Amino acid sequence: MNVKKTSAQRHTRQKDAVLRALRGSSDFMSAQDLHQQMSQTGVEVGLATVYRQLKSMAESGDVDTIQLNGQQLFRLCEDHAHHHHLVCEHCGKTVEIEPPDELWVRKVAGEHGFIVHSHTLEVFGLCEDCRAAA
Structure with a gap:
C-alpha cells in the first residue's frame, strides 16, 4: 500500500x-x-x-x-501532551506550568454559557533575572 x-x-x-x-x-x-x-x-x-x-x-x-x-x-x-507556559516578556525565558484543572475550565465556561472545545493558557510576566536587571 x-x-x-x-x-x-x-x-x-x-x-x-x-x-x-x-x-x-x-x-x-x-x-x-x-x-x-x-x-x-x-x-x-x-x-x-x-x-x-x-x-x-x-x-x-x-x-x-x-x-x-x-x-x-x-x-x-x-x-506533546496538553501543557501551558509561563513566559518572560523581556527575554523569552519559558517554563512549562501546570494549568488550572479541566473541571475549573469547564465550570467557568459553563457559568458564562460556553462549551469548551479547546483552551490555551500562557502566562506572561518578567522572570527573576529581568526584574533584577531593571
Whole structure:
C-alpha cells in the first residue's frame, strides 16, 4: 500500500535543520531569530523556508507557538501532551506550568454559557533575572 505523506509528515533536509536548531533553545523564539541562529552556525536555509517549516510544524502540533509583543514565537516542546507556559516578556525565558484543572475550565465556561472545545493558557510576566536587571 502506498501512503502519501502530507507536508507536515514529510521529513526534508530543511525541516530537519529547523528541528535541530529549535532543540538548541528551551525558550520561544521568532522565525527571524531562529534563521539568524541557523545562519551563524553555517546552516543555509532561506528565511521563507524557516517560516514555512515553522508554520507547518505549528499546524501539526510539533511545535508550540505564542504571540508576544506582536510577534509569533515558536518552541519545540518534547512533551506533546496538553501543557501551558509561563513566559518572560523581556527575554523569552519559558517554563512549562501546570494549568488550572479541566473541571475549573469547564465550570467557568459553563457559568458564562460556553462549551469548551479547546483552551490555551500562557502566562506572561518578567522572570527573576529581568526584574533584577531593571
